[in-house]
Amino acid sequence: MENLGDAYGTPRFEGRDPRRVFAGVALGLLGATAVVVGVLLVTTPLSDWVGATDIRTAEKLAGTLGGLGIPAMFLAVVAVLPSSRREQIGVGVGTLCCLVGIGIFQYAYPGRWTTGAETLAFETAMAYFVGASLSFWFVFTAMASFRTRNNPQGMVRLELTHKGESKTVQVSPREYRRYAEAVRSDGGETEEVIRELEERAKE
Template identity: 75%
Template sequence: MEQLGDAYGGRRWEGRDPRRVYAGAALGILGALAVVVGLLVVTTPLADVLGATDLRAAEKLAGTLGGLGIPAMFLGVVVVLPSSRRENVGVAVGAAFCLVGVALFQVAYPDRWTTGAETLAFETSMAYFLGTTLAFWFVFTAMASFRTRNNPQGTVRLELTRQGENRTVTVSREEYERYTRAIRSDGGETEQIIRELESRAEE
């Protein structure tokens, strides 16, 4: 419950652990870097530096880097944003499908891609398409709900955490402002506000 004061006092961004924000940002940057390197592998002599000496090897390396980079960026977004458990799980499942697609690509390319008796191009593409679509949808909902929470039109949703259990309380804008003023003033009202919010969460 001590996170409530941090959230109001500005010591945490939206009540988030700064380490989680930094980890998400790092994951997103690594994902973007993997996509950029994947593009450079097939367009510059970088492939030779990385040991992909022939065209097929360079294409396989580029596809693998790009395939891993995109879900990493999606995961980075939901780690940084104050997202719900449903959104976190949705992006994680989408990323898992992407990994299945990358694994199939490793098996299929180039010998079983579009030629041969048992090609895997369709299965690989569908697994990756399903994964990216699912992950993108939940990233989009996380971003949309984040903007809504930061632009309250009448009510504000507060997330309470106590002993590892999360609960959500909806308060009016006036109540939110009253809680903010009371906690920032540190006039001994913090415990009373905490008890009031916890009682409302139990209703």
């Protein structure tokens, strides 16, 4: 159990794997680059440099890069920030929906986009919209909870380490005092405190 000074400390990675943080940063930069390149492909002569001389080919490549870049940046946020498993799964599901939209776009553009007997522009847009909205919502909740964790508001942050895995739990000062007294009294309540904190860390 940490003392109050340790509990209010702000370790650099807050119990997260540094490799995950660096991978998230790299993924975010890659996603942002993909979006910028996608825009440049249809607004500058860059398309000629990459061999996409036909306007439809350039638009298809640009749409694909931009479509991949946005969910990549969403994934990067939950990788870099402390996030719950629910938030990570939510962004993952949203990303899969975006990939479905990109797959439909690859199949439909340009021949089955807005002309012809079978048009798939609406289906593509809806699949991507649902995925992007879902990812954005869980990214928003991760960012909101991160701000809450970093805003004292009388809360104490405890870092639990078990079998090499670290997790952070927020408790109120009253809860912290109760846990600390239970551990100090050594009245057989230490294991119960540990189990309770581990359950809260899983939320």
